[in-house]
Amino acid sequence: MSHWERQRKREFYYQEAKKAGYRSRAAFKLIQIQRKFNVFKKGNIVLDLGAAPGGWTQVAYNFVSPIGKVYAVDLEYLEPIEGVLAIKGDITDPKLKKRLRRLIGKPVDVIISDMSPKITGNWSTDHARQIYLSELAFKLCLEDFLVWGGKFVCKLFQGDLFEQFVENLKKVFQFVYLYKPKASRKSSAEIYAIAKGFTKGPTRKENNNNNSD
Numbered sequence: 001m002s003h004w005e006r007q008r009k010r011e012f013y014y015q016e017a018k019k020a021g022y023r024s025r026a027a028f029k030l031i032q033i034q035r036k037f038n039v040f041k042k043g044n045i046v047l048d049l050g051a052a053p054g055g056w057t058q059v060a061y062n063f064v065s066p067i068g069k070v071y072a073v074d075l076e077y078l079e080p081i082e083g084v085l086a087i088k089g090d091i092t093d094p095k096l097k098k099r100l101r102r103l104i105g106k107p108v109d110v111i112i113s114d115m116s117p118k119i120t121g122n123w124s125t126d127h128a129r130q131i132y133l134s135e136l137a138f139k140l141c142l143e144d145f146l147v148w149g150g151k152f153v154c155k156l157f158q159g160d161l162f163e164q165f166v167e168n169l170k171k172v173f174q175f176v177y178l179y180k181p182k183a184s185r186k187s188s189a190e191i192y193a194i195a196k197g198f199t200k201g202p203t204r205k206e207n208n209n210n211n212s213d
Contacts, residue, residue: 013183017055024055026114028183029192030153031059037177037194039151043067045108047100047145049091049137050115052076057084060112071104091136097143107147107202113137113154116190127159127189134165134193141198142172148201151194158189169193172200 013025022028034040040063051057051072061070061083070084073096078086085103089096115137117129134154141152152173156162169176174197184190 022055022058024053025183027055027059029114029181030056030112032181032183033153033179033192033194034059034063036179037196039110039112039153039194039196040064040068041109044110045104045106046070046110046112047104047108047140048072049111049113049140050074050133051086052078054078054081054084056112056114057081057086060110071100071108073100091140097140100145104145106204107145108150109147110151110153111137111141111146112152116155123159127157128161130155130157131159131161131165138165138169142200144202146198146201148198148203150198150201151196152198153192153194156191156193158191166193169195173197174199 013028017025017027040046040060042064044064045068046060046064048057048060048070052074054072057070057072058081061081064070065083072078072084072086073089073091075088075090077088080086087096087100113134115133117126117133119126134156137154138152140146146152156165166176166178173195175195177194178191179194180191
């Protein structure tokens with residue numbers, strides 16, 4: 001694919017996002033993931049990490065509304081989205097985690113993360129930082145934020161740490177798929193992990209019992 005063709009592709013999704021009212025062209029990546037893997041269902045509760053500017057948040061809410069809920073977390077302020085509860089904070093902060101547990105009240109059905117580091121141009125550094133962010137998102141799954149049988153979607157950069165991360169997912173999810181949406185640039189090393197059938201989370205019944213203590 002020539003530089004002109006790559007540029008045209010980027011502009012296509014950018015223009016389509018503007019037409020559809022999405023805040024970023026990345027919205028189409030999640031739409032394509034949903035079409036292939038059926039991540040969301042009506043009524044699901046979703047936790048969106050690294051949500052700003054909100055493209056993924058909008059898509060997730062469209063798929064789970066009107067009775068589902070989306071909780072969107074980011075270090076940056078997220079402009080309000082109807083039907084979405086936005087929380088500004090750091091997911092490594094214990095106080096934020098405690099607040100999330102109180103707000104949500106039960107484990108979520110889906111955790112999604114399109115978090116990406118500030119690119120330095122040093123591939124080794126960028127790859128390590130990206131995997132670190134994905135590990136933070138994965139850690140929330142293991143800390144009982146994700147329900148038993150739940151789903152997890154995260155962005156990864158391919159590199160030395162990639163395979164071990166995927167293997168760790170396979171230890172606690174029944175199915176793990178790797179997928180590069182058409183909306184991603186072909187030259188990009190990003191790929192998405194779609195993990196389904198979480199085997200370590202609490203059931204909703206267990207969680208309700210815990211909340212009643």
